Amino acid sequence: MHDLMPSKASLEQASDWLLDLQAEPARFEEFDHWLHASPDHLSAWAQVNRAWAAIDQPSSSAQWPQSAHVTPIKAPPRKWSILAAACVCIVALGATWLSKPDWRADFHTGTGETRVVQLDDGSQLTLAAQSAVNVDYRGDTRRVTLLSGEALFDVVHDASRPFQVDVDTVVVRVLGTSFDVARNAAGVRVDVREGAVGVNSNGTPYRLAAGQRLWLDANSRIANHSAVAPDEVATWVSGQQYFENATVLEVVEQLRRYQHGWIVIGNEALGQTRVTGLYDLRDTQRALHALASPIGATVKQYSPLLSVLQ
Structure with missing residues (x-):
């Protein structure tokens, strides 16, 4: 299984194609060329498709371009960039699980x-x-x-x-x-x-x-x-953790250890914003709102397994 796991770069490119084809369906030929340029690309596209199926929320009849190797998926027109990012998160977590040292x-x-x-x-x-x-x-x-x-x-x-x-x-x-x-x-x-x-x-x-x-x-x-x-x-031993002049990304990385599912940061600039605060690891949603409020950000929960800081 590990040998079939696509590279991180291919997963990111596959996620980009999810977005690009939504905006520009005419780029199908270019996409098809990318898809068949490497077995790694085919594997990445298949992984992202399977990840999408795990979080699919049917609200549109639109379908993505396909090849003989790829099963079509339905895609809602809204919130696509966030859900595509979640696809990569799911696949990346799978890759991490295969190589993690816990076993x-x-x-x-x-x-x-x-x-x-x-x-x-x-x-x-x-x-x-x-x-x-x-x-x-x-x-x-x-x-x-x-x-x-x-x-x-x-x-x-x-x-x-x-x-x-x-x-x-x-x-x-x-x-x-x-x-x-x-x-x-x-x-x-x-x-x-x-x-x-x-x-x-x-x-x-x-x-x-x-x-x-x-x-x-x-x-x-x-x-x-x-x-x-x-x-x-x-302080995490008692269920709380204090951060001083830490990036939002640092805080979110810690919260991810305590939440089942995924926490996605909307953009890189937000992830590099500096914060100071005490956050409750026992209630990650409360911690996310405490993190977001002082910096003018919001937390959107799209499912019990997907929270987005934006």
Whole structure:
């Protein structure tokens, strides 16, 4: 199945064609040329068609152009760009599921789920929603690998056995303390609630004390230090999360971990708008409205599984 999953670029192009053919049906020949230029294009178009079928809301008899390899779909004339974006979201989530590390993790959580894990030495880790870890206590080092998501660590002191968290090329090493580690496609964040933490990223060492945060950007590899109130570290454990000068996209990415279905941001500029606030992870619709109101945005819910911030 994984070999048949189309590339992200092809999925985006297929979604664009959904929009373009609605506006300009005369471009069918150009579309047909694109469709048959690559098996990846055929697979992407089929995936987007199936995704559309999952959220189809019949309100029009209009049908899309087809080839011998493609089943026609009906498309409502309104809200098309949003629903086409949702198609890509659905397919992208399918691709993510095929490659996600949860199936090989020692411990993991699902959407909206947190989990407390007691380790053999008395240390404790708390997994945020959609997170996964492996644990290895063999040898002289207590090692946890954060495969996805975020975790809060409360580590029992043991000078003879350092506690280590591996996140790709980032290594967090302590003897005993309380700290939070989060990872996503953009980078890795380390927040320290108590004690001191040593971090090594691609051979560069950093030292953090309580009330300090380190952000390691995955693309630029630039490290950014900032302050964080110790009582604001891992507030997600209690069902709320505080964001300071964060982008709308950052907040939405966190809310997506707690909502079944999809949250779509209407445009890139809105996603990069900066916000500060405390958001309720237990009620994502309430959180979305709290996010939208101060910046003049609105939240439209097109189905129980699709919310759009615009």
